[in-house]
Structures are given as structure tokens and as C-alpha cells.
Amino acid sequence: MRVRFALNGEPVELDVRADETLLTVLRRDAGILSARESCGIGVCGACTVLVDGRPTSACLLLAPLADGAEVATAEGLGPDHPVVRAFAEAHAFQCGFCTPGMIVAATALLAESPSPSDAQIRHALAGNLCRCGSYVKILEAVRRAAA
Amino acid sequence: MRAAPEWLAPSSLEEALALLAERGDEALPLAGGTFLAALLNQRLIEPACLLSLARIAALGGIEGGEELRLGAMARHRDVELSPLVREGWPAVARAFGVVASPRVRNQATVGGVLADADYASDPPAMLCALGARAVARSAAGVREIPVEELITGYYETSLRPDELIVEVRVPRADRAVYRKFRTRSHEDRPCVAVAAARRGAETRVVVGAVAGRPQHFPELCRDGDAAEIGRRYADAIEPIADVRGSAAYRKRVIAVEVRRALEELAT
Amino acid sequence: MSRESILLGRVRYSQDRELPGMLHARVLRSPYPHARIVRVDASAVPARAVALTPDDVRGLGVYGCQIQDQTVLALDRALHAGDPVAAVAAATPDEAEDALALIEVEYEELPAVSDLEEALAGSVLVHERIRISDNDAAYFGIRPEQGTNVCHRFRILHGDFEVGLEQADVVIEETFRTPAAQHAPMEPHACLARWEGGRLELWTGTHTPFNVRSDLARVFGLAEEDVRVVVPPMGGSFGAKTFVHLEALTAALARKAGRPVRCVLPRSEEWVTNNRHPALLTVKIGATADGTLVAKRVDSWIDTGAYADCGPGVAQKIGYSAVGPYRIPHVHVESRCVYTNRPPNGAFRGFGATQAAWASERAMDLLADRLGLDPLELRLRNVLRDGDVFCTGETVRDVHFAECLERAAAAIDWGQGRSGKGLCVLLKGMQTPSRAQIAVEAADGGGYTIRCATAELGQGSRRALTLVASELLGAPLSEISFPDPDTDIVPYDTRATSSRSTYMMGNALEEAVRELRKDGRRGVGEFRNSGGLDPDTGQGVASSHWHQGAAAAEVRVDEETGLVEVVRLHAAVYAGRVVNPPGAELQNEGSMIMGLGSALFEAVSFADGQVVNANLSDYQIPSIADIPDGLTHDLLTKPGAEVHGLGETALPPVPAAIGNALGSLGIQTTELPLMPETVLAAIDRRDGGGVR
Incomplete structure (x- = not known):
């Protein structure tokens, strides 16, 4: 079946199976590499993308449900995006595998609460796992981006 | 190779109920789809047909009054953040707000979490304690089912194959x-x-x-x-x-x- | 790998590497922990998919970095639930999955060895014969006990334990357990293989490209030069991606298919591929009334699962780590690596030091309690200082254990009451002996290229080395490139493990730059650390320099449920000279956070030989909401000192520091993790054992 959605502002039209996830088709057919499969069950956040502005696990969203939506990924952010800059300045990454998802989740948090408390940051990002354990600096990065 | 399931996406409740009456055995209703996608990813289910409720506008919405009315397609995150819910039913906002991550809450729905009957989900116990009732519709009619009678066991409910949860009604508590x-x-x-x-x-x-x-x-x-x-x-x-x-x-x-x-x- | 490419998601990890015509692999695994494989029938697999069965690989060589005990697929017996018995390559991962379902395997279930106790009873042998590898094991003598499940026994004899014990006024004896844990790197194992003109080429996430090369050369009967291993950046590893895991199987599939094959491990299969060794340690330690340690005996058993991997090495490291950084005149250690019918266990950040410190440092607190001494005082009285002799007979230099302990204790206000507080000191060795080589080339268009086998796994070694090179060459960072390791091009290195890369390669780099200056085009530098331990006496040089650290924890306990809240956690680590301060901080913080997971809740759970929590919901790892507000650390530096790798030091002391903090409240635990249930049972014991 065909699904049409906007990907980082550009219209795309993809042929998908009804039981495929947005993550599968973004990676296979749309050239997206920043959203990554890690847990496959929506608990790790490595595949976080924005769907109509809301952070979503691309691995849990069946592709047909993205029809008509605005999908945004880390590819759509530039190096000068304030959250990206803040992550660079705070050295808030190690292996980098979770980082784009973390940044996407952080942009959504800051869009909703421009000056979040530490508790809010923790609550909003708790579902984005970083096994390298860069959390101290990720907290710092989000604080910086909010400032 | 494996056939892809058929995708049905009716835009009205009547149409959805008619489809369900006709193909209830093979059509699997799909709300936010977090639970079903996880099962599909692991190939734990291979449905012939997925019946998406996403286009049925009438199933959305959160309304207050004597009772709180949560549309079946209202998202966890909407319930969590709704000023109306926070004001009048703060424990409901909390129970929906502690489910998984913001990502899952952006996708998972009120009807979905009840119909899945996942034993470790947060909202069912809270809704049960408040004496909430699920409103179930089928082509044949409508009935209200107290949440504690709706969930009968692990991933099992008393819903009939032709029924859909359309709304949840939550009484006020002191x-x-x-x-x-x-x-x-x-x-x-x-x-x-x-x-x-x-x-x-x-x-x-x-x-x-x-x-x-x-x-x-x-x-x-x-x-x-x-x-x-x-x-x-x-x-x-x-x-x-x-x-x-x-x-x-x-x-x-x-x-x-x-x-x-x-x-x-x-x- | 620029910063920008990491942040914006442009890095291509192994799982992202592609080649034209590439097929996707899936693995069929044994459902039984131990079974005879009667028949594997792949005839129903459609022709467009390629199935690999035991008959395809029967003629290939065996592999294993320390013991040659692995075949490409299980041949006649499956040795653990999850042991690969067949594999399929197809156009898509989905089609490969479909094809797996068409392979019929007939098994005959055999009695299985499910834990250390059963393994030692010896009624079932996991391997009939234990064959030592000439590869990694060349570095230390392996002492298999043929006819048993013990594949290596390492011993330390220092002084005379029995004589020492007679001098002791107080003796503590206790047994401690650590469970299996899962590395859970965010990127699973992934490997891409291609055969080109009789040569095998692999793109694979591994710390050990040269080891993979030699093992695969042996499997396929090739010259080492005919195997090329390229290492893209890894999305984390923590030890998971050391030695051969997917590579042999993927290469065999690619050879049969005549096309490139990529295997990206589904998350659930990580738990049957490589975990941390469960360990059982009995510690007997004696001191005189004034708190002077006089004798220590350690009996250690680690469960290496169905294949040894680097288990013998872990047993050796546990052997001396469990003695701890103390002056003890009489020491006897027996450390054994044992086969079971469990998934293989291998290198895990800390390499045995976590299990060792849990036992050794909990025992120290029990001893302090019995002596009525402050646990800090007891440690300071006995801790190794410059010029002291360790149980291996080596004299230690540049050691700062006392300072690490004092800094850690001060960070949690040790002097102002010890209730709810605990300490742990850590000694961890570095791979010894080993050899590292690095080349620096002047690039044609100006600038420099660094060629070495140090793989990037998020630890920042390559960044640190680039910074060192920039300083040595007097060139800006932008002029230095550092391509992915490629065994066709880079000089030899033992491996990027045991937090050795920055130190070893950093030293080799100095020579490489000197040679480059002479040659003008290319300079190669080599650095070796020499030493090693006699496996029968434990005497020699365990480590050419020591990773040293201490942790301090303060906890609050919900005594009705046993739930532990870590209020403050501090690690003090000796860093020598720091090359890349943010990288060093990240390594420390990351280690501490992983240590929190190990301390509080991480454990691989089994039922009937099967892993029951093989997903990231049932196996939890720490999230940003789990880190204490009071998570702090110190990097102890010394001008002009050697660079010390920091990848692992702050993890191993965390569980014991938390366990000792509980101990200060009378809550005495011997088993990790400190799940509320375990803690509540200890509270019951303290309070006289009543339930409710």
C-alpha cells in the first residue's frame, strides 16, 4: 500500500506493507539512518522521531499510521540548531548511537517547556536510554539549550 | 512469502462496526498500535487484516461534567496533560502520565490500554478504583461495562468480537x-x-x-x-x-x- | 567521525554498512540447553534463500581465542539454549526469518549443566576434551582439568596461608555471588562479510580485529593476510564485541551464497551471544587485633557458559583482583573457569574486577565490623603503597589507592557519621603482556593520517590519540585523519581492551612520530608491556601499570520494602595525565552509571536453561531518571605522569560501595544485584528473621 507523508519538510510517497513500522521504511526506503533500531519494542528511544511534532517510537508506529503526517528526524536539524550545539558543547555523547534520538526528544521537550526543571528533563528523557551513560552531560546539554 | 495484512481504515464508527460485524474473526482493531506493533515486530501475531480506528474523529476527545468522558482514541499524553483531567481527576492524569515514555504516551490510547488488558499497565487499576465504565458499541447496540468486569485475565476482556470500546466514563471521587x-x-x-x-x-x-x-x-x-x-x-x-x-x-x-x-x- | 556526524546521526555503524547484492542473515538457534542434533533438514527453504546447516561447516576449523571449542554452527550437539544450529541468508531480513521457519531440526534432549554446582559435580561434560588455542592464550598458561568442566585453573601462592591464618586474631569467611549481566550496547552485534578473489573481507564491530583475523583464517584455512577486518565505529560494546561472535557464521554464509551477507543480531539474541560471567567467590581473610591483614584465601569459580571465549583470562584477573590492593603476607588463591550449558560469557567492562571487588571488599567491611574498626581505617592500614609487594611478587609503583579512598570518603562526608555510607577500593590490571603498534603517515595533500587498530566504541580513545598526535606533531586537529581500523593497512595490536589503548598507543605514538620525522613519509612506533603470571603460582608481573580507584556511596533504605535509594555516589580514580578531560569525565560517569545498574537491578534470569528476560523491558538498564543528584567524581592527576586508561575503573567499585553502605545499617548482603527483595531478606535476618 502507498503512504504519503512529509519527511523533514519534503513530501515522500512510499510503498509499504501494513504490518511494517515507520522505522523499517524510513531506513530502507527513505535514506534515514539517524533513527535506529535497538530494542524493537519502544523502550529505548534510539528510533525517536517527531510525528506531527510529538516524539514517537518509529519502531512502534505502523507505517500506514504515518500517512498524512509531518515526520521529522535528526537529519532535518542542522549543526547550528541550538540543541545540537548544546550537545556538542556539553560533550553529551559517547558512541553516538542513541544521540540523534536523544536530541529529537530534547527538542520536543524544549518546544513544550522552554525552561524545564531538572526533574522535567529527567522525566521527559527517561525513556531514551544511553548505555554509555552520558546522562550527566546530557542533562547539562539540555540545560544549556534551554538557557 | 508471508502475505501482508489488509489495511482497513474506515472514517466513521458505523462503517468500522459494520466491518467488524462482517469480518470480526479476521480483522484486528488497531488504535494507537503500540502493543500490536510490538507483537507484529516479534511475529507473535500474523493478522489477516488490520482495522485502523485512527480516522474516526468521533472516537477522540476528552470531556468533563458529572463524569469524565475519555474518547477511546484519546492519547495517554492528552489525558495526562488535559487541564480538565488534572483539575477534576488528578489521579487519572497521574496514572496515564506514568505509563512508559512520552513517546509511548503520544501514541497509546485510552481504548487501547483497556482492550489490551495488559496486567502491568498503569491505567486499568486506577480506572477500576474509580468505578469507571467502558462504553462498548457493536452494530447491534451499545452497553456499558465496568472496567473491573471488562478485564477478565491476562490480555483477556469480556468484549465480544464485534464490539469496540468507544468511550470510558469516569465518575468523580473525593x-x-x-x-x-x-x-x-x-x-x-x-x-x-x-x-x-x-x-x-x-x-x-x-x-x-x-x-x-x-x-x-x-x-x-x-x-x-x-x-x-x-x-x-x-x-x-x-x-x-x-x-x-x-x-x-x-x-x-x-x-x-x-x-x-x-x-x-x-x- | 566528526562531532557533527555523530550528533546528526550520520555515522555508519557496522549495522549500516552495505554492499551491492548483499543478503541478510538470520540464525536458527537451539531451544534446548543441551541436545543431540539428530537431523537438520533445510530442503524446504526456497532456492532464492541460502541455508547454512551443520554439514556445510563440518569441514571448517574450530576457533576460540583461548580455547578452541567453537565451531561455525553446533555440529552434533547444541551446547546452550541459543546455540546456532543453522542460518539463512535472504534478500530481506523478513524473508530470512520466513525461511528459518522452514528448517526442520530434530533434537534429542540431553541432561544439561545449569550452574556452577552442577558443573563441578561433573556428571555431564560440556566438552569432552579441552584444546588450548595458540592465539590469545599464548599470553598465559592455560591449565585445563581434562575430564572435568574446569577449563582453566589459576593459582596464587604467596607466603603460606595456613601459617598466616595462625597469626590471625579474627577470621572472616563468607561466600559471595554475582549473576550474569548483559552488556546491552545500543547497537547490537553486526557484521558484513564478502569473499573477493579467495580473500575474506569483514566489516564488523570488534575490539579485537587481529584476533578475529587469525581465528577466521584458521576456520577457513586461509593465510592471515587473506582475511581483512575493517572496524566501523561501534554503537557501544562494553566488552560484548571482543573476539569472534557473528563473524565466522556470517562469513560461512557469504561463502555459500557467493554474495555479501550482513548479519545484524536481533536484540533478543544478544542475551544468548555474550554475557558477563556469573561468579561465586569464597573469601577467607584473617587479621590481627590491630587490623593488620595476615592471611587471605580466595576460592573463585566463574561460569563461562558453553564456550570459554576469554573466560580463562577473566578467571586469572579475578584471581589477583580478589586479593585486592593490599599488603598481605600469606595468600592462596584458586580461581577456576567452568563450562556450563549456558550462553557464553565473555569480556564485560571490568573484566572480572566487579565480581572480585564485590566479594573482596564486602569481606573487608565484615572484617572491619568484627574488629570494631572504621572500614576506611582498616583499608588505609593495609592498602598497597609505593614500593610494597603485591601477592604476585611484583613491587608496585605509582600507586594511589590510599588517596583514592580518602578522596572518595571525603566526598560523602565520611568523617561526619558513617551510617548509610560505604566504601570500596579497586585494583584492576591492564592486559599484560601485550604489544601495540601505530603508524603515522604524512598525507599527500598535507596533514597526517594515523593508522592503528584501536577501534572506536564510544570510549573516545581515538579522540584522545588524535589529541596526543596533534601535540606531538605540532599540527592542528583538523589536519589529522584517523580512518577506521583495517587489518590490511594498520599495524598489529593485541586489542582495544582492558583500558589500554590510550596508554599503549599513546606511548607507541611517540616513537611513530620520531620515526616519521626521520623518514618523512611514514613512521611506525611500537610499545610493549612485558610480564605475565605463572598460572601455578601466580608469581610474575600481573600488570605493567595499575588502574586504581575507589567509590563511596550513601544510601537510604525503605525498610518496609527493601528499596534502596542511592543518595550520593562518588568515584575517585587515578588518571595520571589526562589527555581529553571531557572524554575522561564521560568514561568515569558512564562507568559509575553502569555500576549502578549492576549494583541495583541488572541480572540475566534463567528458567530451565532459557533466558527469560531477553529484552530491554524485562532486562532494565539505568535511565537518566535513575542517576542520583549526588553523582560526582574525581580524576586524580599528577603532572608528567603516565596516561591511564579510564574506561573501566569506576564501575567495579560501585556495587561493593553500595553493599557496604547497606552493611553500615546492619543490612548484610552477599549477592548481587541488590534488588529490594534481596535487601528485605537481609533486613529480616538483621531483625531476627521474622516474616511480616
Whole structure:
């Protein structure tokens, strides 16, 4: 079946199976590499993308449900995006595998609460796992981006 | 190779119910799809047909009044953040707000979490404690099912194959609390969850995540102090054992957490 | 790998590497922990998919970095639930999955060895014969006990334990357990293989490209030069991606298919591929009334699962780590690596030091309690200082254990009451002996290229080395490139493990730059650390320099449920000279956070030989909401000192520091993780054992 959605502002039209996830088709057919499969069950956040502005696990969203939506990924952010800059300045990454998802989740948090408390940051990002354990600096990065 | 399931996406409830009446055996209703996508990813189900409810505008919405009306397609995150819910039913906002991550809450729905009947989800116990009812529709008619009768066991409900949950109605309470006791990470599902609500002289205590369905014993709440009721619940429940805790441990925590919930309710 | 490419998601990890015509692999695994494989029938697999069965690989060589005990697929017996018995390559991962379902395997279930106790009883042998590898094991003598499940026994004899014990006024004896844990790197194992003109080429996430090369050369009967291993950046590893895991199987599939094949491990299969060794340690330690340690005996058993992997090495490291950084005149250690019918266990950040410190440092607190001494005082009285002799007979230099302990204790206000507080000191060795080589080339268009086998796994070694090179060459960072390791091009290195890369390669780099200056085009530098331990006496040089650290924890306990809240956690680590301060901080913080997971809730759970929590919901790892507000650390530096790798030091002391903090409240635990249930049982014991 065909699904049409906007990907980082550009219209795309993809042929998908009804039981495929947005993550599968973004990676296979749309050239997206920043959203990554890690847990496959929506608990790790490595595949976080924005769907109509809301952070979503691309691995849990069946592709047909993205029809008509605005999908945004880390590819759509530039190096000068304030959250990206803040992550660079705070050295808030190690292996980098979770980082784009973390940044996407952080942009959504800051869009909703421009000056979040530490508790809010923790609550909003708790579902984005970083096994390298860069959390101290990720907290710092989000604080910086909010400032 | 494996055939792809058919995708049905009706735009009206009537159409959806007609499709369900016609193809109830092979069509799997799909709301937010978090649970079904996880099952599909692991190939635990291979449905012939997916019936998406996403285009049915009438199933959305959150309205307040004497009762809270949560549309079946209202998202967890909408319930969590709704000023109306936070104001009038704060424990409902909390129970939906502690589910998984913002990502899952952006996608998972009110109808979905009840129809999945996942024993470790947070909202069912809270809705049960508040005496909420699910409104189920089929082509043949409509009925209201108290949440505690809706969920009958692990991933099992009393819904008929041709029925859809269209709405959940939540009465007001004088006070309600939801306690989620985790034994591992902050991101873990509860080892023991306790929802409690007080309305006039009546107190309802429901324990979640310890058995196939929310555990409610009205007769145990009629008298006695908080500690006594906690002990009675611990005696009455035969808890499961899993990586979050053994059955014996859960019994001990049930006694403590029920008492704490009742103490919190009294404040 | 620029910063920008990491942040915006442009890094191509192994799982992202592609080649034209590439097929996707899936693995069929044994459902039984131990079974005879009667028949594997792949005839129903459609022709467009390629199935690999035991008969395809029967003639290939065996592999294993320390013991040659692995075949490409299980041949006649499956040795653990999850042991690969067949594999399929197809156009898509989905089609490969479909094809797996068409393979019929007939098993005959055999009695299985499910834990250390059963393994030692010896009624079932996991391997009939134990064959030592000439590869990694060349570095130390392996002492298999043929006819048993013990594949290596390492011993330390220092002084005379029995004589020492007679001098002791107080003796503590206790047994401690650590469970299996899962590395859970965010990127699973992934490997891409291609055969080109009789040569095998692999793109694979591994710390050990040269080891993979030699093992695969042996499997396929090739010259080492005919195997090329390229290492893209890894999305984390923590030890998971050391030695051969997917590579042999993927290469065999690619050879049969005549096309490139990529295998990306589904998350659930990580738990049957490589975990941390469960360990059982009995510690007997004696001191005189004034708190002077006089004798220590350690008996250690680690469960290496169905294949040894680097288990013998872990047993050796546990052997001396469990003695701890103390002056003890009489020491006897027996450390054994044992086969079971469990998934293989291998290198895990800390390499045995976590299990060792849990036992050794909990025992120290029990001893302090019995002596009525402050646990800090007891440690300071006995801790190794410059010029002291360790149990291996080596004299230690540049050691700062006392300072690490004092800094850690001060960070949690040790002097102002010890209730709810605990300490742990850590000694961890570095791979010894080993050899590292690095080349620096002057690039044609100006600038420099660094060629070495140090793989990027998020630890920042390559960044640190680039910074060192920039300083040595007097060239800006932008002029230095550092391509992915490629065994066709880079000089030899033992491996990027045991937090050795920055130190070893950093030293080799100095020579490389000197040679480059002479040659003008290319300079190669080599650095070796020499030493090693006699496996029968434990005497020699365990480590050419020591990773040193201490942790301090303060906890609050919900005594009704056993739930532990870590209020403050501090690690003090000796860093020598720091090359890349943010990288060093990240390594420390990351280690501490992983240590929190190990301390509080991480454990691989089994039922009937099967892993029951093989997903990231049932196996939890720490989230940002789990880190204490009071998570702090110190990097102890010394001008002009050697660079010390920091990848692992702050993890191993965390669980014991938390366990000792509980101990200060009378809550005495011997088993990790400190799940509320375990803690509540200890509270019951303290309070006289009543339930409710």
C-alpha cells in the first residue's frame, strides 16, 4: 500500500506493507539512518522521531499510521540548531548511537517547556536510554539549550 | 512469502462496526498500535487484516461534567496533560502520565490500554478504583461495562468480537491516589501498583500488576485501619512471580503499599 | 567521525554498512540447553534463500581465542539454549526469518549443566576434551582439568596461608555471588562479510580485529593476510564485541551464497551471544587485633557458559583482583573457569574486577565490623603503597589507592557519621603482556593520517590519540585523519581492551612520530608491556601499570520494602595525565552509571536453561531518571605522569560501595544485584528473621 507523508519538510510517497513500522521504511526506503533500531519494542528511544511534532517510537508506529503526517528526524536539524550545539558543547555523547534520538526528544521537550526543571528533563528523557551513560552531560546539554 | 495484512481504515464508527460485524474473526482493531506493533515486530501475531480506528474523529476527545468522558482514541499524553483531567481527576492524569515514555504516551490510547488488558499497565487499576465504565458499541447496540468486569485475565476482556470500546466514563471521587512501586529502573513497569479512591463513605482499593487482572476486594475495605486492610489484601491476593519480584515478596509489598495508599488517601 | 556526524546521526555503524547484492542473515538457534542434533533438514527453504546447516561447516576449523571449542554452527550437539544450529541468508531480513521457519531440526534432549554446582559435580561434560588455542592464550598458561568442566585453573601462592591464618586474631569467611549481566550496547552485534578473489573481507564491530583475523583464517584455512577486518565505529560494546561472535557464521554464509551477507543480531539474541560471567567467590581473610591483614584465601569459580571465549583470562584477573590492593603476607588463591550449558560469557567492562571487588571488599567491611574498626581505617592500614609487594611478587609503583579512598570518603562526608555510607577500593590490571603498534603517515595533500587498530566504541580513545598526535606533531586537529581500523593497512595490536589503548598507543605514538620525522613519509612506533603470571603460582608481573580507584556511596533504605535509594555516589580514580578531560569525565560517569545498574537491578534470569528476560523491558538498564543528584567524581592527576586508561575503573567499585553502605545499617548482603527483595531478606535476618 502507498503512504504519503512529509519527511523533514519534503513530501515522500512510499510503498509499504501494513504490518511494517515507520522505522523499517524510513531506513530502507527513505535514506534515514539517524533513527535506529535497538530494542524493537519502544523502550529505548534510539528510533525517536517527531510525528506531527510529538516524539514517537518509529519502531512502534505502523507505517500506514504515518500517512498524512509531518515526520521529522535528526537529519532535518542542522549543526547550528541550538540543541545540537548544546550537545556538542556539553560533550553529551559517547558512541553516538542513541544521540540523534536523544536530541529529537530534547527538542520536543524544549518546544513544550522552554525552561524545564531538572526533574522535567529527567522525566521527559527517561525513556531514551544511553548505555554509555552520558546522562550527566546530557542533562547539562539540555540545560544549556534551554538557557 | 508471508502475505501482508489488509489495511482497513474506515472514517466513521458505523462503517468500522459494520466491518467488524462482517469480518470480526479476521480483522484486528488497531488504535494507537503500540502493543500490536510490538507483537507484529516479534511475529507473535500474523493478522489477516488490520482495522485502523485512527480516522474516526468521533472516537477522540476528552470531556468533563458529572463524569469524565475519555474518547477511546484519546492519547495517554492528552489525558495526562488535559487541564480538565488534572483539575477534576488528578489521579487519572497521574496514572496515564506514568505509563512508559512520552513517546509511548503520544501514541497509546485510552481504548487501547483497556482492550489490551495488559496486567502491568498503569491505567486499568486506577480506572477500576474509580468505578469507571467502558462504553462498548457493536452494530447491534451499545452497553456499558465496568472496567473491573471488562478485564477478565491476562490480555483477556469480556468484549465480544464485534464490539469496540468507544468511550470510558469516569465518575468523580473525593480523593484518589495511584502508587507505582518499581523494583528496578525508573522506566520499569510496576512490581506492585495500588490505586485507591474515596467517595463519601466508600473506599475502593485496587491492586494492579500482580495478577492477570486488577485485584479488587470491596468486602475487605469496609472496616479496619489502613494496616489491617493492607494485610487483608496481601492475604487475599495470589500474586505472580517474575523478574520484578517473587510472589512472596509481592505479598509483603502489597501490605505496605495498600496501607500507604490508604494513608495518603486520608490526608 | 566528526562531532557533527555523530550528533546528526550520520555515522555508519557496522549495522549500516552495505554492499551491492548483499543478503541478510538470520540464525536458527537451539531451544534446548543441551541436545543431540539428530537431523537438520533445510530442503524446504526456497532456492532464492541460502541455508547454512551443520554439514556445510563440518569441514571448517574450530576457533576460540583461548580455547578452541567453537565451531561455525553446533555440529552434533547444541551446547546452550541459543546455540546456532543453522542460518539463512535472504534478500530481506523478513524473508530470512520466513525461511528459518522452514528448517526442520530434530533434537534429542540431553541432561544439561545449569550452574556452577552442577558443573563441578561433573556428571555431564560440556566438552569432552579441552584444546588450548595458540592465539590469545599464548599470553598465559592455560591449565585445563581434562575430564572435568574446569577449563582453566589459576593459582596464587604467596607466603603460606595456613601459617598466616595462625597469626590471625579474627577470621572472616563468607561466600559471595554475582549473576550474569548483559552488556546491552545500543547497537547490537553486526557484521558484513564478502569473499573477493579467495580473500575474506569483514566489516564488523570488534575490539579485537587481529584476533578475529587469525581465528577466521584458521576456520577457513586461509593465510592471515587473506582475511581483512575493517572496524566501523561501534554503537557501544562494553566488552560484548571482543573476539569472534557473528563473524565466522556470517562469513560461512557469504561463502555459500557467493554474495555479501550482513548479519545484524536481533536484540533478543544478544542475551544468548555474550554475557558477563556469573561468579561465586569464597573469601577467607584473617587479621590481627590491630587490623593488620595476615592471611587471605580466595576460592573463585566463574561460569563461562558453553564456550570459554576469554573466560580463562577473566578467571586469572579475578584471581589477583580478589586479593585486592593490599599488603598481605600469606595468600592462596584458586580461581577456576567452568563450562556450563549456558550462553557464553565473555569480556564485560571490568573484566572480572566487579565480581572480585564485590566479594573482596564486602569481606573487608565484615572484617572491619568484627574488629570494631572504621572500614576506611582498616583499608588505609593495609592498602598497597609505593614500593610494597603485591601477592604476585611484583613491587608496585605509582600507586594511589590510599588517596583514592580518602578522596572518595571525603566526598560523602565520611568523617561526619558513617551510617548509610560505604566504601570500596579497586585494583584492576591492564592486559599484560601485550604489544601495540601505530603508524603515522604524512598525507599527500598535507596533514597526517594515523593508522592503528584501536577501534572506536564510544570510549573516545581515538579522540584522545588524535589529541596526543596533534601535540606531538605540532599540527592542528583538523589536519589529522584517523580512518577506521583495517587489518590490511594498520599495524598489529593485541586489542582495544582492558583500558589500554590510550596508554599503549599513546606511548607507541611517540616513537611513530620520531620515526616519521626521520623518514618523512611514514613512521611506525611500537610499545610493549612485558610480564605475565605463572598460572601455578601466580608469581610474575600481573600488570605493567595499575588502574586504581575507589567509590563511596550513601544510601537510604525503605525498610518496609527493601528499596534502596542511592543518595550520593562518588568515584575517585587515578588518571595520571589526562589527555581529553571531557572524554575522561564521560568514561568515569558512564562507568559509575553502569555500576549502578549492576549494583541495583541488572541480572540475566534463567528458567530451565532459557533466558527469560531477553529484552530491554524485562532486562532494565539505568535511565537518566535513575542517576542520583549526588553523582560526582574525581580524576586524580599528577603532572608528567603516565596516561591511564579510564574506561573501566569506576564501575567495579560501585556495587561493593553500595553493599557496604547497606552493611553500615546492619543490612548484610552477599549477592548481587541488590534488588529490594534481596535487601528485605537481609533486613529480616538483621531483625531476627521474622516474616511480616
